[in-house]
Amino acid sequence: MLYPLTFHPIFKERVWGGRQLEALYGKKLPPGASIGESWEISDRPGDVSVIANGPLAGKDLRWLMEHHERDLLGNSPAPNGRFPLLVKLLDARETLSLQVHPSPAKSAESGGEPKTEMWYITHAAPGAELLAGLKCGVTRDEFETRLRAGTVADCVHRLPVKAGDSLFLPSGRLHALGAGIVLVEIQENSDTTYRVFDWNRAGLDGKPRQLHTAQSLASIDFNDVEPALTDAPWMDAGNFKVRFLARDPLFKVDLFHPPSASAILFRPTRLRIFAAVSGRLQVTDGDISVELQPGQFCLAPANIKTGEVRPEPDSRFLVAELAEPSNRVILVPQDRKA
Numbered sequence: 375m376l377y378p379l380t381f382h383p384i385f386k387e388r389v390w391g392g393r394q395l396e397a398l399y400g401k402k403l404p405p406g407a408s409i410g411e412s413w414e415i416s417d418r419p420g421d422v423s424v425i426a427n428g429p430l431a432g433k434d435l436r437w438l439m440e441h442h443e444r445d446l447l448g449n450s451p452a453p454n455g456r457f458p459l460l461v462k463l464l465d466a467r468e469t470l471s472l473q474v475h476p477s478p479a480k481s482a483e484s485g486g487e488p489k490t491e492m493w494y495i496t497h498a499a500p501g502a503e504l505l506a507g508l509k510c511g512v513t514r515d516e517f518e519t520r521l522r523a524g525t526v527a528d529c530v531h532r533l534p535v536k537a538g539d540s541l542f543l544p545s546g547r548l549h550a551l552g553a554g555i556v557l558v559e560i561q562e563n564s565d566t567t568y569r570v571f572d573w574n575r576a577g578l579d580g581k582p583r584q585l586h587t588a589q590s591l592a593s594i595d596f597n598d599v600e601p602a603l604t605d606a607p608w609m610d611a612g613n614f615k616v617r618f619l620a621r622d623p624l625f626k627v628d629l630f631h632p633p634s635a636s637a638i639l640f641r642p643t644r645l646r647i648f649a650a651v652s653g654r655l656q657v658t659d660g661d662i663s664v665e666l667q668p669g670q671f672c673l674a675p676a677n678i679k680t681g682e683v684r685p686e687p688d689s690r691f692l693v694a695e696l697a698e699p700s701n702r703v704i705l706v707p708q709d710r711k712a
Contacts, residue, residue: 376445376675377662381423381435383463386411389578392467394556398497399463399669411464414671415647417457418565428662448643448676450696453563458696459625461647461671462559464493470551471572471583472505472527476593477545481566484589491561492620492627494540494692496651496668499554504541505530506549507601514596521587526571531600540604540619540629546595558649560694562624568593614638619692627694630685638683646674646695653689658682666691 385395385403391410395401403409415435416423422436430438435457438446443455452458475489493504505527508517512529520526530548533541535555543549548570551557568586577583608615613636620627629651632638640646648657650666657664659678666672674681685691 375679376430376438376442376677377428377659378657378664378678378681379428379430379673379675380426380664380666380671381415381673382426384413384416384421384423385409386413387578389575389583390466390468390470390553392465394465394467394497395463395669398556399667401463401669408467409465410467411462413460413462415457415459415461415673417563418460427664442675445677446675447645447696450645450676456563458563459647459694460561460563460565461649461694462561463669464551464555464557464559466551466553466555468575469505469553469573471569471575472530472548472550473567473569474548474590474593475543475545475564475567476589477595480546480593484568484592486566486568486589487564488545489561489564489566490545490622490624491543491559492540493543493551494558494560494619494627494629494651495535495537495555496558497556498536498539502535502554503552504533504535504549504555505552506533506541506543507531507547507598508596510599512599514591517594517596518591521571524571524574527573533603535603541601542604542620542622544595544598544622546593547598547601548594558651558692560620560625560627560647560692570594612636621697623697625694626697627692629690629692631690632685632687634687636685638685640674640681640683643676644695645676646693648672648674648683649692649694651690651692653686653691655686655689655691656684658684 388410391408478488481488568590570590614632617629655666
């Protein structure tokens with residue numbers, strides 16, 4: 375039997391990164407490095423998460439997929455035999471490149487991988503914003519003209535944001551993460567990004583970073599105009615509140631908020647990833663218990679038997695699942711039958 379798993383983060387130095395993951399979440403970052411990404415749950419070639427807790431500590435997610443795929447995923451598929459999701463924390467000290475991820479059809483043409491993702495903002499500086507989609511009225515011809523002139527950012531829709539905001543990013547959506555933002559990113563397992571424009575910035579090696587103009591133009595959805603932030607309302611669900619942040623054939627993500635102390639049971643047979651946003655969160659199965667602080671993550675395999683979540687009152691936490699046809703809330707208060 376597997377059990378609730380935590381992993382050692384994999385830190386990624388980025389020219390636009392900072393040190394907020396250390397300041398906010400106590401991550402032990404490499405000294406002097408600008409860390410833009412912490413890969414919290416990853417099964418990428420060369421970047422595989424290592425288990426940090428319990429009897430399997432030291433084994434990695436690749437080993438789990440090779441030896442315990444059904445126990446881990448249940449009936450959910452594993453494209454290319456890889457764990458289907460990639461979960462990250464991002465720290466944008468500077469604005470990221472204007473970029474796009476290809477759709478399944480376009481990725482097949484370009485040799486990349488499709489990538490759909492969602493962002494949940496945990497911290498945002500005053501005046502912070504996201505760039506997503508095109509402004510109303512921008513044509514492809516105008517976009518290409520401004521791209522050649524170096525003014526393509528004028529074509530992109532801007533969204534002022536604060537902590538607690540969320541945005542869904544289907545493949546094909548032009549986007550950039552603005553400066554002064556820290557967020558949770560949950561995405562399908564892919565690392566294909568096409569840079570459209572990078573603010574004439576040099577990379578960590580002092581040289582201009584590569585752009586992917588042809589691939590970007592082939593991948594951008596030019597009908598994606600002025601998308602909005604997720605506006606799902608809070609709904610009452612027993613002793614807690616929930617917001618549906620993402621519903622997609624690939625995955626779904628919900629935000630939970632228990633106003634008062636309440637243990638929550640979760641049904642077996644389905645993999646879940648828990649992310650503590652504010653307040654502490656305890657995930658338990660039998661004799662094994664994991665306590666999460668803000669900025670920490672736990673993977674609950676599909677085959678656990680008696681899963682229970684105990685969040686602090688007034689805390690917030692994310693729950694990600696591999697999507698199924700039903701959009702039902704997948705957690706129930708302890709005083710209801712699981």
